[in-house]
Amino acid sequence: GAGVSQSPSNKVTEKGKDVELRCDPISGHTALYWYRQRLGQGLEFLIYFQGNSAPDKSGLPSDRFSAERTGESVSTLTIQRTQQEDSAVYLCASSPPGPKNYGYTFGSGTRLTVV
Amino acid sequence: AQSVTQPDIHITVSEGASLELRCNYSYGATPYLFWYVQSPGQGLQLLLKYFSGDTLVQGIKGFEAEFKRSQSSFNLRKPSVHWSDAAEYFCAVGAKGAQKLVFGQGTRLTINP
Numbered sequence: 618g619a620g621v622s623q624s625p626s627n628k629v630t631e632k633g634k635d636v637e638l639r640c641d642p643i644s645g646h647t648a649l650y651w652y653r654q655r656l657g658q659g660l661e662f663l664i665y666f667q668g669n670s671a672p673d674k675s676g677l678p679s680d681r682f683s684a685e686r687t688g689e690s691v692s693t694l695t696i697q698r699t700q701q702e703d704s705a706v707y708l709c710a711s712s713p714p715g716p717k718n719y720g721y722t723f724g725s726g727t728r729l730t731v732v
Numbered sequence: 733a734q735s736v737t738q739p740d741i742h743i744t745v746s747e748g749a750s751l752e753l754r755c756n757y758s759y760g761a762t763p764y765l766f767w768y769v770q771s772p773g774q775g776l777q778l779l780l781k782y783f784s785g786d787t788l789v790q791g792i793k794g795f796e797a798e799f800k801r802s803q804s805s806f807n808l809r810k811p812s813v814h815w816s817d818a819a820e821y822f823c824a825v826g827a828k829g830a831q832k833l834v835f836g837q838g839t840r841l842t843i844n845p
Contacts, residue, residue, distance in 0.1 A: 650832060659822065659837040660776075673832060708775070720766045720826075721833065725775040 619643075621724035623709050629730045630699055638694040638727045642711030649692050650721060651684060652708045660708065666692060699731045734759045734825050738836035746844045747815055753808040753839050755823030765806040766824040766833065767797055776822065782806065793817070818843045 622641040630636050642649050651663040662676040666686045677683070681700075686692040696703055706728050710721035735758040745751055757763055764783055768776040780791025787799040797808045806823060820840050824833040 648831075652835075660835040662832050662834070665832045710776075720764075720778050720781050720824075721776075722778070723768075723776040 621709055621711055621722050623707075623724035623727050625727060626725065627728045627730075629732060632701060632731055633698055635695065635697045636699055636729060638696075638707050638709075638729070640692045640694070640709030640711075640724060642690065642692070642709070643713075643722055644690075645713060646711035646722075647689060647714045648712045649686060650710045650712075651692070651694050652710065653705045654708060654726070655705045663694070663707075696729075699729075701731045704729055704731045734763075734827070734834040736823050736825050736834055736836035738821075738823055738839050740839045741837070742840045742842065744842040744844060745813055748812050751808075751810045751813045751817070751841070753821050753823075753841070755806045755808065755836060756804050757806060757823070757825040758804065759825050759827075761827070764826045764828065765797075765799060766826070767791065767795070767806075767808050768822045768824065768835075769793075770820040770822065770838075772819070779808070779821075813841075813843055815843045815845065817841060 624639045649666040652660040654660050664684050665673040668689050669686050681697045684694045706726040708726045710723045712721050737756045739754050766781045767779040769779050770776045779795050780789050782789050782799045790796050795810050797806055799806050820838045822838045823836040826833040
């Protein structure tokens with residue numbers, strides 16, 4: 618697609634429920650990243666995919682968080698048994714292949730509110 | 733480990749005044765450096781990036797940034813700000829190749845009319 622697409626744009630869920638967030642990167646972008654941005658905070662790295670594998674998942678805060686990517690395209694971030702501290706904007710980004718680091722193209726994010 | 737410090741949490745300038753947003757990084761090798769802007773309710777947009785070569789880089793919307801290796805800095809500048817520049821600005825550092833970027837905490841820019 619023309620840009621990075623994330624869905625849903627907003628999600629309100631009850632504490633303890635599971636949620637699934639979706640990211641559709643730019644076509645041809647082999648690298649995909651998930652970040653979390655709490656209100657008034659900077660961006661917190663969660664996980665990075667190169668193709669379908671995740672060389673760096675060091676930012677996942679707990680085993681309630683998991684992510685997968687299939688077909689070198691769509692990625693889903695799943696949060697199980699959501700807690701109020703999971704409330705944040707979840708941002709996805711993608712970048713093209715190559716030896717340089719071109720920086721990311723970000724999606725508009727999914728605003729998750731846990732009540 | 734990579735890290736980025738943006739010392740100013742909030743800056744207020746008057747419309748038409750010059751602007752400089754500070755960014756200091758910590759990285760063991762030659763860094764790839766970026767500035768992003770996030771307008772209210774919007775995603776992040778890339779303003780400019782530095783890979784190598786000329787240490788003064790030009791970006792979109794009239795912004796520029798200067799890489800100073802001796803000071804480990806990559807400050808963002810604009811000669812004359814416009815009300816539409818009010819936003820949150822993030823500096824980021826990364827390694828060669830498609831790897832994660834480490835972001836600073838951001839500087840919120842307010843423009844006085």
